[in-house]
Amino acid sequence: MRLAFILGEIGGGLRRNLSMVVSVILVTFVSLTFVGAAGMLQLQINQMKGFWYDKVQVAIFLCSDGATSASCATGPVTEEQQANLQTLLESAAVTQYVNDFTFESQDDAYRHFTEQFANSPIVDSVTPDQLPSSFRINMEDPEKYQVISEIFSSQPGVETVIDQRQLLEQLFTVMNGASLVAVLVAGVMIVCAILLIATTIRLSAFSRRRETGIMRLVGASKTVIQLPFILEGVIAAVVGAALASGTLWAVSKFFLGDYLSQQYPDTAFISPGQTLLLAPALLILGASLAGISSLLTLRKYLKV
Amino acid sequence: MKTATRQPVRAVDPESLRIVEGPGLYFPHHEFPCTGSRTGQLSRDRRVLRAMIRFENVTKVYDQKARPALDAINLEIDRGEFAFLVGASGSGKSTFLRLVLKEDRASSGAVYVAGQNVATISSWRVPRLRRGIGVVFQDFRLLPQKTVFANVAFAMQVIGKSRSVIRDTVPEVLKTVGLEGKEHRFPHELSGGEQQRVAIARAVVNRPGILLADEPTGNLDPTTSMGIMGVLDKINQNGTTVVMATHDDDIVNEMRKRVVELRNGVIIRDESKALYTSMIPVVGASRRLKDASGREDTAPPATPGSEGAR
Ligand SMILES: Nc1ncnc2c1ncn2[C@@H]1O[C@H](COP(=O)(O)OP(=O)(O)OP(=O)(O)O)[C@@H](O)[C@H]1O
Ligand SMILES: [Mg+2]
Numbered sequence: 094m095r096l097a098f099i100l101g102e103i104g105g106g107l108r109r110n111l112s113m114v115v116s117v118i119l120v121t122f123v124s125l126t127f128v129g130a131a132g133m134l135q136l137q138i139n140q141m142k143g144f145w146y147d148k149v150q151v152a153i154f155l156c157s158d159g160a161t162s163a164s165c166a167t168g169p170v171t172e173e174q175q176a177n178l179q180t181l182l183e184s185a186a187v188t189q190y191v192n193d194f195t196f197e198s199q200d201d202a203y204r205h206f207t208e209q210f211a212n213s214p215i216v217d218s219v220t221p222d223q224l225p226s227s228f229r230i231n232m233e234d235p236e237k238y239q240v241i242s243e244i245f246s247s248q249p250g251v252e253t254v255i256d257q258r259q260l261l262e263q264l265f266t267v268m269n270g271a272s273l274v275a276v277l278v279a280g281v282m283i284v285c286a287i288l289l290i291a292t293t294i295r296l297s298a299f300s301r302r303r304e305t306g307i308m309r310l311v312g313a314s315k316t317v318i319q320l321p322f323i324l325e326g327v328i329a330a331v332v333g334a335a336l337a338s339g340t341l342w343a344v345s346k347f348f349l350g351d352y353l354s355q356q357y358p359d360t361a362f363i364s365p366g367q368t369l370l371l372a373p374a375l376l377i378l379g380a381s382l383a384g385i386s387s388l389l390t391l392r393k394y395l396k397v
Numbered sequence: 398m399k400t401a402t403r404q405p406v407r408a409v410d411p412e413s414l415r416i417v418e419g420p421g422l423y424f425p426h427h428e429f430p431c432t433g434s435r436t437g438q439l440s441r442d443r444r445v446l447r448a449m450i451r452f453e454n455v456t457k458v459y460d461q462k463a464r465p466a467l468d469a470i471n472l473e474i475d476r477g478e479f480a481f482l483v484g485a486s487g488s489g490k491s492t493f494l495r496l497v498l499k500e501d502r503a504s505s506g507a508v509y510v511a512g513q514n515v516a517t518i519s520s521w522r523v524p525r526l527r528r529g530i531g532v533v534f535q536d537f538r539l540l541p542q543k544t545v546f547a548n549v550a551f552a553m554q555v556i557g558k559s560r561s562v563i564r565d566t567v568p569e570v571l572k573t574v575g576l577e578g579k580e581h582r583f584p585h586e587l588s589g590g591e592q593q594r595v596a597i598a599r600a601v602v603n604r605p606g607i608l609l610a611d612e613p614t615g616n617l618d619p620t621t622s623m624g625i626m627g628v629l630d631k632i633n634q635n636g637t638t639v640v641m642a643t644h645d646d647d648i649v650n651e652m653r654k655r656v657v658e659l660r661n662g663v664i665i666r667d668e669s670k671a672l673y674t675s676m677i678p679v680v681g682a683s684r685r686l687k688d689a690s691g692r693e694d695t696a697p698p699a700t701p702g703s704e705g706a707r
Binding site: 095098304306307310312315 | 532
């Protein structure tokens with residue numbers, strides 16, 4: 094009976110305050126979408142770390158025709174220099190840091206280049222001999238990049254030694270920055286959501302002060318008086334959180350899954366399933382936001 | 398006169414007994430512990446328990462700069478008693494009622510309801526206290542979008558009474574207050590007197606031991622008011638203690654019940670079977686008279702005179 098009564102009260106409250114309820118739904122929707130976007134970026138970073146860290150290599154680029162650096166002043170790498178480098182790579186001093194290595198010739202480099210930029214006109218202006226050949230080293234311990242760099246940078250015929258992981262780290266820094274921005278926006282939006290929920294609850298309590306006054310007088314418990322208001326806010330916030338989860342799922346399915354992964358086939362994007370892992374967190378966050386802000390509001394406006 | 402014929406009958410009135418013992422409307426003294434004997438010298442504890450409402454040296458200060466709304470009040474209202482609170486506007490009548498309900502805390506002194514000091518009731522138990530007290534106001538306070546039946550049922554729904562109990566009880570209470578056949582009207586389809594009857598029905602539907610009425614006839618004409626008084630009297634005869642704040646001298650004079658008069662927060666008169674003003678002395682009916690300070694409190698056990706009045 095009491096449950097039916099509380100449910101009826103909630104229904105009535107939601108209907109009476111429809112426009113406010115809709116705005117609570119929208120604000121929690123937007124704020125939780127930002128929270129979720131930050132979460133998705135973090136998932137994506139982890140995914141890429143896992144995917145790339147065993148693949149990334151230290152690349153020793155050899156001097157080519159187009160090379161401009163000082164170490165290549167003597168011209169393109171010679172066969173002898175290249176053989177020396179290979180011997181050095183196989184020496185005991187180096188092998189302890191190296192899992193294995195491959196040689197990427199200028200033709201290989203050109204092939205990879207044309208694959209990667211298939212849709213771009215830049216391909217037409219590049220010839221194989223402009224691209225450097227390279228040794229690709231898979232490190233035993235990626236942190237030991239510095240050792241390899243020191244050994245090979247000064248060798249004749251080497252243009253430069255590049256740690257691809259550092260390139261990735263730059264990407265991750267950008268992504269971390271983006272997720273920080275998302276978190277900041279989410280923070281502001283969450284403050285909006287809390288204030289809006291508080292206002293909605295206050296209005297709702299005000300418009301029903303007659304009922305609550307009578308409930309108090311006839312001895313209704315605090316729970317029966319306050320629960321409808323709290324649940325009203327919680328329901329609106331949970332609907333907002335569900336919309337946010339749905340939006341994130343749609344983004345990961347249609348934008349990441351169907352569009353971006355076609356554009357960047359080598360990149361591992363998070364799956365829609367992984368995005369849905371965020372949904373429970375968003376729902377709980379939304380519900381507790383609403384619960385806490387309405388509890389605090391009611392303490393002030395619905396004394397028992 | 399109504400009062401003269403009613404009182405001797407009251408104890409054995411079969412109608413009221415039926416209501417008291419029947420499965421339906423029963424105003425439970427069992428909500429509150431009922432102890433204490435009516436004879437001999439009562440200990441203070443016993444007196445505390447026997448009184449339905451007991452004020453011990455109660456002072457209520459709203460505003461430090463103004464005079465207290467209630468100033469060292471000592472008063473005892475017994476189970477089943479009917480008492481009027483009279484006095485000029487601002488004399489503290491509503492404040493008295495608010496303290497009984499624990500809507501406000503006494504600044505000093507102790508308020509006992511059914512033997513329990515309300516100051517010791519924790520906030521989550523306050524609803525229990527209020528279930529034992531019905532309240533009626535001058536402005537009815539009905540819910541306009543609910544029917545008569547729904548207004549009364551509301552008081553039962555919110556304390557978790559089952560649908561079937563509500564279906565059985567509400568019509569019975571509506572009958573008691575004289576609203577048979579009007580269950581499905583809305584408040585705006587009722588006269589003021591009928592609306593007040595709905596409010597009374599709502600106040601007593603959970604069978605409280607106490608009914609507090611704050612100027613319940615303030616908005617009604619004299620005839621309608623007397624009808625309302627009839628309802629309150631009937632409820633009182635069913636065993637509910639009734640305390641009514643009023644300015645209506647006709648009603649007080651007609652009813653001849655106990656009258657407690659306040660002035661500036663002090664009890665200046667407390668007489669049983671009294672009139673609205675003390676201009677006309679009521680010989681032999683004086684229960685206890687206090688000096689204007691209200692500090693004297695001998696609180697003797699109920700005299701035979703006042704016993705008869707209940
Ligand atoms: N909430 C409050 N805050 C401050 N002062 C109050 C409050 N309630 C009542 N008072 C003051 O306490 C005094 C007693 O008020 P109370 O309402 O008890 O009088 P009353 O006898 O019920 O008057 P009336 O017959 O007009 O209803 C008044 O002086 C009033 O101004
Ligand atoms: Mg008043």
